[in-house]
Amino acid sequence: MTRVPTQGPASGPDDLAHTPRPGSLAARARAAAAPTPYLSGLNAEQRRAVEATEGPVLVLAGAGTGKTRVLTTRIAHLIATGLAWPSGILAVTFTNKAAREMKERVAHLVGPAAEGMPWLGTFHAIGTKILRRHAELVGLKSDFTILDVDDQIRLLKQVLQAENIDDKRWPARQLASLIDGWKNRALQPAKVPHGEAAAFAHGRGAELYALYEERLKILNAADFGDLLLESIRLFQEHPDVLADYQRRFRYILVDEYQDTNVAQYLWLRLVAQAHRNLCCVGDDDQSIYGWRGAEVDNILRFEHDFPGATVVRLERNYRSTGHILAAASHLIAHNEGRLGKTLRTEDEPGEKVTVTGAWDSEEEARLIGEEIEALQGKGHPLSEMAVLVRISAQMREIEDRFVQLGLPYRVIGGPRFYERMEIRDALAYLRCVVQPADDLAFERIVNTPKRGLGDATLQVLHAHARAARIPLMEAARFIVETEELKPKPRRTLRDLLANFSRWSQSLEATPHTELAETVLEESGYTEMWQKDRSAEAAGRLENLKELVRSLEEFPDLPSFLEHVSLVMDAVESDSDDRVSIMTLHAAKGLEFDTVFLPGWEEGLFPNQRALDESGRAGLEEERRLAHVGLTRARRRAKLYFASNRRIHGLWNSTIPSRFIDELPEASVEVTEAPAAYTYGSYGQSRFDMAEPFRSSYATPGWQRAQANSAGWGGGRGGQSGSFASGRGAGARRGGPLMIEGELVAKSTGTASAFGTGDRVFHLKFGPGTVAAVDGNKLTVDFDKAGRKMVLDSFVERGS
DNA sequence: TTTGGCCGAGTTTTT
DNA sequence: CTCGGCCAAA
Numbered sequence: 001m002t003r004v005p006t007q008g009p010a011s012g013p014d015d016l017a018h019t020p021r022p023g024s025l026a027a028r029a030r031a032a033a034a035p036t037p038y039l040s041g042l043n044a045e046q047r048r049a050v051e052a053t054e055g056p057v058l059v060l061a062g063a064g065t066g067k068t069r070v071l072t073t074r075i076a077h078l079i080a081t082g083l084a085w086p087s088g089i090l091a092v093t094f095t096n097k098a099a100r101e102m103k104e105r106v107a108h109l110v111g112p113a114a115e116g117m118p119w120l121g122t123f124h125a126i127g128t129k130i131l132r133r134h135a136e137l138v139g140l141k142s143d144f145t146i147l148d149v150d151d152q153i154r155l156l157k158q159v160l161q162a163e164n165i166d167d168k169r170w171p172a173r174q175l176a177s178l179i180d181g182w183k184n185r186a187l188q189p190a191k192v193p194h195g196e197a198a199a200f201a202h203g204r205g206a207e208l209y210a211l212y213e214e215r216l217k218i219l220n221a222a223d224f225g226d227l228l229l230e231s232i233r234l235f236q237e238h239p240d241v242l243a244d245y246q247r248r249f250r251y252i253l254v255d256e257y258q259d260t261n262v263a264q265y266l267w268l269r270l271v272a273q274a275h276r277n278l279c280c281v282g283d284d285d286q287s288i289y290g291w292r293g294a295e296v297d298n299i300l301r302f303e304h305d306f307p308g309a310t311v312v313r314l315e316r317n318y319r320s321t322g323h324i325l326a327a328a329s330h331l332i333a334h335n336e337g338r339l340g341k342t343l344r345t346e347d348e349p350g351e352k353v354t355v356t357g358a359w360d361s362e363e364e365a366r367l368i369g370e371e372i373e374a375l376q377g378k379g380h381p382l383s384e385m386a387v388l389v390r391i392s393a394q395m396r397e398i399e400d401r402f403v404q405l406g407l408p409y410r411v412i413g414g415p416r417f418y419e420r421m422e423i424r425d426a427l428a429y430l431r432c433v434v435q436p437a438d439d440l441a442f443e444r445i446v447n448t449p450k451r452g453l454g455d456a457t458l459q460v461l462h463a464h465a466r467a468a469r470i471p472l473m474e475a476a477r478f479i480v481e482t483e484e485l486k487p488k489p490r491r492t493l494r495d496l497l498a499n500f501s502r503w504s505q506s507l508e509a510t511p512h513t514e515l516a517e518t519v520l521e522e523s524g525y526t527e528m529w530q531k532d533r534s535a536e537a538a539g540r541l542e543n544l545k546e547l548v549r550s551l552e553e554f555p556d557l558p559s560f561l562e563h564v565s566l567v568m569d570a571v572e573s574d575s576d577d578r579v580s581i582m583t584l585h586a587a588k589g590l591e592f593d594t595v596f597l598p599g600w601e602e603g604l605f606p607n608q609r610a611l612d613e614s615g616r617a618g619l620e621e622e623r624r625l626a627h628v629g630l631t632r633a634r635r636r637a638k639l640y641f642a643s644n645r646r647i648h649g650l651w652n653s654t655i656p657s658r659f660i661d662e663l664p665e666a667s668v669e670v671t672e673a674p675a676a677y678t679y680g681s682y683g684q685s686r687f688d689m690a691e692p693f694r695s696s697y698a699t700p701g702w703q704r705a706q707a708n709s710a711g712w713g714g715g716r717g718g719q720s721g722s723f724a725s726g727r728g729a730g731a732r733r734g735g736p737l738m739i740e741g742e743l744v745a746k747s748t749g750t751a752s753a754f755g756t757g758d759r760v761f762h763l764k765f766g767p768g769t770v771a772a773v774d775g776n777k778l779t780v781d782f783d784k785a786g787r788k789m790v791l792d793s794f795v796e797r798g799s
Numbered sequence: 800t801t802t803g804g805c806c807g808a809g810t811t812t813t814t
Numbered sequence: 815c816t817c818g819g820c821c822a823a824a
Contacts, residue, residue: 095813124814146814168820224814259813292812391810396816413812447800454800566814585811609810625811648809649815802824809817 038076038109042069049279049312050074053083053251056306057279058299062343063328063631064319064591067281071253072102074279075117076109078251090249090271091120094256096567098589099125102255119249123264125566127227130234130245137238138230139217143558145431146565147216147223150424151440152176155219159211163204170201179209183225184293186232186263189213218469219439228263235270246274257282257302261293269305278306284339285332288585288625290617291610300339317343317631319591321350323667324637328630330664335620343631352669353630353637355660360644360651361394361599365401368596371638372407372579375594382408384593386580388629390605394598395581408578413586418564422529422540426547427564429519433503434557437471446496449528453496457489473500499523512560513551520544584629595633598640600626600657626659754797761798768798 039047049059049070061067075091078084093099099121106117119126128146135142147155156172156179178200182192189210197206216222222230235242252272254260257280260268272278280302287296303309317325325343332338358364372385387398395411402409417423425448431441447453464484465475479485480494503519510518520526526544529537554560580592599605606622614621630637641656754760758770760780768782 122814127814148814227814289812291810393809450801452800456800583811604810607810621811646815800824803822805821806819807817808819809815 036077036080038073038080042066042073043316045312045314045316046070046073049281049314050077052279052310052312053078054277056276056302056309058257058302058306058309058311059279059281059314060299060311060339060341061281061283061314062317062341063283063286063628064317065314065343066316066318067283067314068098068101068105068255070314071255071281072105072109074253075102075106075120079110084250086115086117087119088248088250089117089119089253090126090251091117091253092123092126092255092268093120094122094259096122096125098122098255122566123267124224124227127231127267128562128566130231131222131227134234134238134241137241138234140222140230141220143220143435145219145221145435145438145441146227146562147221147440148419148424148565149176150444151221152223154440154443155215156208156212159208159215160201163208163211165201165204165208175200175205175208175212178205179212180225181293182209183223183229184261184263186229186266188229188233220437221440225263228267232263232267232270235267242270243274245271250275251277252279254278254280255282258284258287258296258299259289259294260298261295262298265295265298276306283341284337285335285341285624286588286628288588288621288628290614290621296337300337313341315341315343317345317347319634320345320631321347321635323349323352324630324633324635326667327353327637327663328627330667331630331659331662332623332627334662335623337617337620349667351636352667353639353663354669354671355600355639355641355663356671357656358640358642361397361642361646362401364598364640364642365397367640368398368598368638369401369405369407371596373405380593382577382579385596386582386587386590386592386594386632387596387598388582388584388587388632390584390599390607390625392583394604398581398598402579402581408576409581410576410578412580412582417543417546418567420540420543422543423547425525426516426520426544427561429523429525430516430557431561432473432500433507433515433519434561436473436500436504439465439472442472445523445525449524451492451496451524453489453492457485457493460484473497496523507557512554512557513548515557516548516551520548584625587632588628591632591634593634594636594638595629596638596640597629598642599645600639600641600660601645601654602657603652603654604645605657606659623659623662626657759798761796 039050042050043066046066046069049057050073053074059067059070061070071091075089078089079086091102093102103117103120106120107115118129121129131138131140132142132144135144153172153176156175157167160167160170160172160175178196182196187193189206192206192209194203197203197209199205201208216226235245249271252268252275254268259282268278280299282299284296284299287294287299290296303311320328322345325345329343356367358367368387372382375385376382389395389398392414399409399411418427425445428438428441428444431438432445435441443458446458460479461472461475464470464479465472468475468478476493477497480490480497484490485493499522503515503522506515506518526541529540529544532540551557551560554563580590602608605626606619610618610622612618639660641654641660643654644651645654646652754770754773756770756773759767760770761767766782768780770779771781772779
């Protein structure tokens, strides 16, 4: 029988013998009578979600409806009423940030009792905790190391090499992502479907997966997927252990349920079986991680999986104004696979969502910069503005512009602190000191800084390590006593080993921050960056200092290393007034007064690749992403699209996103780019030029374009944007363009003035031949730029 | 063993 | 265009 130790002295029933046992009749009676001040601020649905403590509960919480509040209040309620001890509640989140926040808020509600919530954390943190207690049952030791992605790839490369597989043809990365996918679906090597295994190295995928798993066990290591998968295996193979946890977790809460993958779902189902008090909170409309294994199906199927489930819908939004909410709701209503919620607000309609067309992405960045400066001038803090992009590649141009303007900004979600090269190197040193058997860490730093211990030396070490079944460092100790290596590397290696011995010995006597500094100094690692004359070197040294500083918050090196392997994000410290720039994915869970959403163009957003790979499901996920973006805004949402965007260095002509057409006309305002680049009275509204891309012009976008064109025919001088700004050198400006523009706008939209085979001229792409005509969309083979799809209003007749 | 140049690829990302 | 990875020469 495996004993599950109790966490914290105050959390065991014995310490509070005079209070009724949780879940007992007495406890329930007390629950009914207990004063519940924390419930007073909740609305009716929120309250229902909090008070439905027994049985399965699904809370469908739309954006900004108080999801976290319900979760934390529910925990407080369980504790305050005596239904459960803090240690009897399992609360899982996806991110450390969410876990941290929840812990804080629960503590705020119920006081220090929350400190005894040992089972509030991420899936992975909780999986690790369980796994460490029963490691020997799954073939690990309790001090197993958790591999990061780098280690994983390195290990897979070794496996591939050992199997004589060309790792150029079959990259380790690709295998890593396959294995990751299998682990997300809780597939052990033997269960990998034949067809999928065939996709790698002539059907050897599953075999390699098995070999990799074998290596992991030998190294006493687990990757992220294992943290869950191995605890599932533990539960399945040792029912007594499972029963223990089932008994322990009287109440279970899950945040962001729409993001759970199959493995997490299975894990939850195992653990929740006994009491069935499972409360899942999520929003199917915010499921944006399908591509990495999240199963929207988990949330869509909840009532089926847990019969008799109470379903609570939270639809009252406390975040955004009416127009923003209307836009978001209208948009997401185009999705078919959803449970269906309608967000509503009692807030005023507020400002309409704006849609602004730009000639190209450069102008788009400029417009955003101007708008931010204007808002700033009116006293809006920069920290309340965010630019949310679809792909990181969009950030560069925005950043460039902000740098030019001197606008302070912060990029959120880029390479994280613990993922930086210098930090990983430093951590590898520390791992070697604490855990000399950590081969992957040793390999990482054995020749960093360069000390002449290259591939040749490593090969020798590997050969001996494998033959003797011992860790690399141990093998090295043996080899330096032999004549295997040439004198120079032998000497270097001996010195390095001596260093590690010394450091490991001082592990107990020396304070760990001091030891860390010593290691980095004596290994020559700090020196390496001090000598480096590159631009980043100073920053890297600064990061190393930061690393040593953050060590202070932990009692010793091992606990620090455990922390960083699970918590890859460093706590953001600066609260300066800066504009945030991030991807839409990174923005989930955040909110800002003003949100800028550039790049709403077909191909970019919805992203072509998502469409190609996942079809309709992909489109729906993209639409959810758009919905997430809009609902981040409290007061202002500003959309942009550019008619031309550089992709992989080449300029591409683009058309506005279909999502723009899916917005409700009444809540949207089409704005003109300011008239900064006017050329006489020629030129057009960019919006009109680019908008009508569908063969049917009944769309709101088209209607808006029509409304906009009311004043055409003259006097539109000030409306021009940079269309005729001289970018297309040598192009004739004026006349024909204007005529074409009117033709397009006033026609019924079915016929184009061009036919197949016509020679045309485009400002950006130069001369070309029309290859196909679809309404006002032309497919043109440009002489220089190749085949592009453009709107006929962008071209004029050429020779 | 190290370094520079060439080639190819190129969403989204947490743990 | 821009980065990372790999190979060929010092």
